[in-house]
Every structure is written in C-alpha cells, then in structure tokens.
Amino acid sequence: MLTPTSAELRDDIGRLIATASDQEIIRRGRATASDTLLVSPQTVSAALDAKIFSEIVVILSTREAPDAVSLEKFVKRATEAGFLTTAEGTALTLNGSTISGTVRGIPLRIAHPDGLPPVNGPMLLHVDLGYFKESYGNEVKTPIYDLIYQFATSVRAAGYQPTATTLSYSNQEVGYALTSRFVLRDLTQIMLHPEFLTDGTPASWKLRASALYASIMFNEAEAQKMTVQAAEETPGDASALFDLALLHFRHAEPDLGFQLLDQAVTIAPGYAPAYVELADQGQSMGQWGKSFELLNKAVSALPNDHELRVRYAGDLIQRGRTAEARQHLKTLQQLTWSDIYHKGMPETLIRMQEAAKIDSTHILPDTEITPKPSPSRSQRSMPPSHMGIPVQNRP
Template sequence: MRTLMVLFIALALTTFGCQRDNESTPPPVATSAVPDTAHPEPPPTAPEVTDPSALLEFASLAIPQWRALNNEQPTLVLISQDPFLQLIPESRHEAAATLVRNGSAEELRRHAAPDRPDPHLLPSQVLRAALDAGFFSRVIWILPTKESPQTLDVEIFRRQLFDSGLLDEQEVQTLAADPRGFRLTLAGIPLEAVVPGHFPEISGPVALHVDLGFFQALYRNEVKSPVFELMRETLSELPMEDLDLRAATLSMGQGEGRVSVDMRFLGHRLARIFTEPGMLTRPQPRAWHEHGDILYLATFLEMDRVLETAREAAARWTDDAPLQFELYRALRTRRAGSEALEALARTVALDPGYAVEYLNLAALARTRELPDQELRMLEMAAAEDSRNPFLPLRMAEVYLELGKALEAAELLRELADLPWSEVHYPWIPQYIASLMED
C-alpha cells in the first residue's frame, strides 16, 4: 500500500479540540445567561464584527507593522508560548533578511508561511529575523506559566531552548536567572523572559504581539481557568494606559497546527480589546458572556443545553463568527451533519480562517475510510485558499487511491511546476514524480 503524504495535516491542520478537562459534576452554582434587566436585549445584528484582516494567521505577517516602527526602536512585548526564535538556515539568511526589510504584505504571505511552496522564512523564525534587522531595542517575553520566578530552573530552561533549536551554543550561554524569570542577549538586544505578574518597567515606544498559543498553554476548562477571565487577567497585568503603545498585532496559530481552531474566538475578542482597552475594566459584553455559558456547559457535557444555548446565541449575534462556530460544534455533537456544515459555512463566510476546520473533517473522514467525504472537505478548504499546494497534493493522493488517475495527473502536473523550497521541502518534487509514475 502506498505510504501517503500527509504533510498538509502538519502544516494546516489543527488538533480536534483544545486541551479541556471534563468535570464529572458541576459546582453548586452554574453560570447562566445574564438577565435582560442587567443587559438590555441587543438588536438582531450586534456590532461585534471583527475585521478578519486584523487576525494574522502567522506571526510572520506582523513584519510590516514592526518594520514601520524601525526608526523608533520600540520595545516588543511578546505574549506567546512560542518565542519565534528558531534558527534560520545559513542558506536562507540573505533571502530572509531581504524579505523582512523590504517584502510587501503579499510577498510575506507567499514567502513567510509554511503553507506555500517556497518559504524564505517560517513564522517560528520571525522574531529572530526581526532582531537581526534591528527592529527592536528590547524584548519582554511573557511566559505562559503559573509558576513563580523562584521555582524556575535556569539550567532546564537553557537545555529546552537549545534542544528545541531556538538558541545556538553561544546564545544559550548568555541566558541567566533574573528576579522576574530569565534574561539573555540576542543579536546584541536584551531579551527578558518574565513570569506573569512580574512585568518590568518600560519607557519609550512599545509594540505588543499576542499569540493565541499563550492562552492554549494555560487553559484547562471553564471551571479551573475560565477563558475570558484568563484573557482579562493576562492583559490587565500590562499597564496598558501607561504604555506608549504604537502597534498591537495578533497571531492565530491555526495554520501551523499550534493552536486548535476552537480557541480562535480569542483572537476576535482580543482584537476588540486592542481597539477598546477600557473593556478590561468593564463587564464583558453580553455576547461574550453567552459564549462563556456555552463553554461552561460543554465542560460538564451538558450537550443538549449547549445546543439550545448555541442556537439562541447564534441567532442573536448573526455576525459573530465564534458563536456561529459554537453552533457548528454543538450540531456535530448531536450528529446533525448537514446542518452543522451549513453553520460552518456561515462561520467561514464571516472569518475565512475557520476554513481550517474543513481539514479536521478531512482527517476524520480519512480515519473512517471515507475518501469521497475527504475529497469534499479538501475541496471546501481549497475554495478558501486556492494557493495552498498541500491541499491539491493530498487530493491527488486520494484520487489515486480511488483509481482516478486522470484527475490525479491534472493536479500533479500543476504541482510539479511549483518552485518547491530546496531547504524546507526538498523531497516533494521527487515525491510528486513518483506519484505521476503510478
């Protein structure tokens, strides 16, 4: 049997759900929708829309905003599990540097993302490239941990950074313990890795970058770590009103498989907070509260109530992509397949980034040996991102499984003409050639 190439899953497929612990019995008092006396009934279409362009699929797409501040030499505040410091291969240094200094947004999308055939720079390398370009004078990396600085072990952290390819032998020797966490020097720039609640003093212009992987690393369930409170707590620790904030960027992480798609809603909420920091000190909007109710009920597997609540919320907040997605998820748990796909289509129409869920469904169809369904899901995903070559590559594999050589050959001929990276994907041209011989 042919060994199938499933790289597209690693590149663009999220996990089937974020890491949530299910509780067997709820606590005595459960949350419920806020009474209408506390929150007046909203209009049918609520002003909760997030511009999808504000949601960066990859951290590397923040480069234009960072580059624009180059002359101001800001401090970067990074709230992320991934520090984006992966070493850049020597053969890619020049191309990566040129892209970072001069690349347009379109060029960055083509050459700074893993779901394109010829990346010069990967999202996991973007901060290293930005430091090499001299964009920042200081970096403060807030670590996703509940530990105190005193319990952190500098030798363990040193080994983790080196073994994961984030620091080379010389860089790792600059790592030292600090009262707030750790400190080191990269490209001559001081970097402080600090524990939440131990934010250092900052003067001068600031760029803030938040990656959703930070919250996924800390989230457990709606009892142990309510996600809205986790978000509020994290951002409230930053002196937002005192910072000279010049740019705020947000990366989602679904396209790399780092962050599950059901955590994507946080990107929408954070984007709103970026434009209205005062929301951190006010009661959360009703739509957010209702979303919290859905997540809370799901923690205790109250799936009938989840579906009822999700239907009501999705009908009330028709332009809220995360709530439409919650309805899709609830319908799936009740095996309402056709209706669930309709809800997912509405979600994707509001935020195309949710199309990654089609790849989850394609993978599920594969495990169930349903190639026709897998093809259908791949086609839906490709309709939202026609320039991702890993989707037609997987489709060609499925066609060959089904004995449809002509359909596979048409896709493979187009794929063979693409400029595949000799650094990141050197084996793919030969693999395509082998498929064309079958």
C-alpha cells in the first residue's frame, strides 16, 4: 500500500482526503469507479502525503521464526516493488526481529508478529487479506482459523487499541477468491469480542473449520454435511450461505444455488462478483438470457462499479439488445471519467452509442444446450483450498 500516488493527481487526492466523506474516499479509491483518484496500493502513500501518520509499523506475514527475519530479502522486495526508494532501502537496519528506517521521511518499523513493538498514541490498524495469503499453506499445516487467532492474539498481547480498524477483502480488484471473505469478517468479530479467544467462537466457525479440514482430507461427505449444517443453523451468515450455494452449483442444482447466492448478496454485497463469474460461464454456454439476468444483479449490487456497467452495455449491443444498451450508455456518458485510469473512455462510449443507434430487428437467441448428466463423485468434491491458493504437499 506504499505505491506512490500519481504526481498529476496528488493535489486532488489531498483535497479528497481533507474534505470528502469516508464513503466518497472509498468510492474514488477503487479502480472500477469512473472518477478514480487513487488505487488501493497507493492508500498509505496518500495518507503519508496528507501527513495523517507520524509512524508506519508493518507486521510481517511469515511462518518463519523471529530470528529468521532477513533484512536483505525485505529490502529487495520493497525496492523492487517501488514501496521504498533505493536510498530508503539501503538505510534500513535490523535489530533482533525488527527492521527500522524511514519512508517519505516518516519513521518505519517492520516487525515479526511474535515481537510487535509498542505504539504510543492513537493508532489505526489496517488488515489486508493478502497478509494471510502469505502465511497460509493448507488446513493441515496452517489451519486458517489458527492464523486468525494467532494474529488477534499478537495484536492483543502488544496492547494495541486502534482508534479504527480497516479491512481490505481484495476480492474485486486483486481477485482473491470470494470464499475467503469470512477470514476478515471473523477476524473483525474477534477484535470486537476478544472473549472469543478464551470463551469459544460461534458454532458456524467451528463447522466451517471442520468442513475445510474434511475437504483437504478428501472426506467429501463430511465436508458437505458441515457446509449444509452451517447454513441451516446460521441463516444470517452470508459466508455459510455462499458456501452452500457453491455446493449446489457443483451438484448441478443451479436453482438452489442461485437462490442461496441471492440471499448471501442481500446480506453482504461483497459476494456480488460471483454473479459476473457465473455470467461469464453462461455466455460461454450460449445462455445469454441468464447471463444478462446475472449481470443486471451484479450492477444493482455494485452501483459504483462503472467498468462493469460498460461491459454490460457492450454485451447488450453484441446480442442486438440496443434499446437497453442506450439507456445504460446515456447514464455512463454523464459520468466524469479519469484521464489517468480510464483514458479514452468518453470516446469509447461515443462509439458504443453509435453502434447502438439502430434498434436491432433480430435479438440473437440463446444457444440450445443438451442436458448433461449429474457430475461424478470426483467432480463434486470440494475445492482443496478456500483461499484460492493451490494446495501443496497434500498428506
């Protein structure tokens, strides 16, 4: 999140941070918005430019012991990624398991999770899903709930009392699997309810953990049983409903799958990108009617994803539904488009409007498909990793 902001937009970003609402800052901090000012990897840089923080502390995501922290490796990664300049990287020092230096003139500390340094004064804690991606292996070696508990325990042991905690699920722009959304949601609950660490966690968490473990151990029946039970016992848990929806899709039961997906999105709109993935599958099968239905649901659930609206209008034109496309294009042309992040979009929309001028006399129909038999047992198996990360060294 230390990628430098665009020099051309730095003043505008500063004004946004100083005057806009939280919702507006979030909206214009996404690449999918028409008037994007900054993207998520630039967030901390924008905060430093605005002089919001007096120090940055980075918690390393690692499965290595504290004495294995490598200054050389960190400098190489940070400078190659552009987070630190060569001079900033060269000036870093290692003391025990903590790396110290400066970034943009602000004190910087990089700490091992087992040795978090004290922080004085008000603080903000940010957690990105990528933190767990780095340390997760599989449900045998590094069960995801163990990682969640370890992180929360480390933060609590350090005495950190953040004024606010922000989360980045990274599903839309980075592309982490939607099945991973529960990780940050449940971490948030632990931060709000530290008694979970000592008194036990909600039943649905235990069921999910059991399902994940059973999945990697190839115990399909047990994994499915736990998935169904979690959704039935916690109907307000969007993650549990989403997991069960996927199970029905794998079992060639799309009606039940779509019904559960709709329920999950109603509770947590962050699951709406699943509509886009399913719409893509529908198009590949020639099922454009269902694809448009799903894209329309995605557009409704993600109103600030303007790139998705452009794609939807383009698909409508392609299938001869030009009257519908014109309505979407009219709205899109009224938006302000960033010259940096969406260069040429106004011209693209004009060309699309020209293509949609004449009403089609023939709307292309769906492709006829032959019903397929129910999937085999092997095809129905749960994915080996809920994190969207290939599992290695299966037992």
